Amino acid sequence: xxxxxxxxxxxxxxxxxxxxxxxxxxxxxxxxxxxxxxxxxxxxxxxxxxxxxxxxxxxxxxxxxxxxxxxxxxxxxxxxxxxxxxxxxxxxxxxxxxxxxxxxxxxxxxxxxxxxxxxxxxxxxxxxxxxxxxxxxxxxxxxxxxxxxxxxxxxxxxxxxxxxxxxxxxxxxxxxxxxxxxxxxx
Numbered sequence: 151x152x153x154x155x156x157x158x159x160x161x162x163x164x165x166x167x168x169x170x171x172x173x174x175x176x177x178x179x180x181x182x183x184x185x186x187x188x189x190x191x192x193x194x195x196x197x198x199x200x201x202x203x204x205x206x207x208x209x210x211x212x213x214x215x216x217x218x219x220x221x222x223x224x225x226x227x228x229x230x231x232x233x234x235x236x237x238x239x240x241x242x243x244x245x246x247x248x249x250x251x252x253x254x255x256x257x258x259x260x261x262x263x264x265x266x267x268x269x270x271x272x273x274x275x276x277x278x279x280x281x282x283x284x285x286x287x288x289x290x291x292x293x294x295x296x297x298x299x300x301x302x303x304x305x306x307x308x309x310x311x312x313x314x315x316x317x318x319x320x321x322x323x324x325x326x327x328x329x330x331x332x333x334x335x336x
Contacts, residue, residue: 166250
């Protein structure tokens with residue numbers, strides 16, 4: 151999904167949170183850069199590369215307004231990858247960033263957030279800009295330098311006036327209309 155066409159990041163569908171006193175939402179994080187790492191605890195590439203990378207991102211960018219979120223998206227071996235097993239996994243691997251459990255779908259083995267984002271599997275790294283749009287979406291292992299450069303660029307960029315950005319997109323404080331003219335009321 152690496153393209154020049156930036157789309158709004160779908161809201162996360164979460165059944166349980168770990169490592170955070172409050173539930174996080176993309177709506178409340180608007181104005182901050184978000185690094186979302188989708189993983190499964192039985193995914194070898196996630197354990198060997200993705201989760202250590204995410205922990206490094208958390209440490210390196212801790213003094214910025216970057217929000218790191220792990221997303222445990224189980225699409226196989228459902229019976230053994232329970233929230234209780236994940237809690238032990240988080241403790242054993244000393245993961246410190248907030249971790250969400252992707253809400254299971256009633257209809258399919260693919261959880262809701264994974265489906266909303268069109269993820270191909272795990273690990274998947276998604277970077278969401280301050281304006282709530284997807285800046286980067288990548289399945290598989292990606293070099294730390296690439297992730298770090300993308301994050302540093304977005305964090306260092308001037309903070310946009312989100313009210314102006316929403317109004318320019320045909321949105322008002324009451325909502326947005328696809329294809330609407332600036333200031334048109336929903």
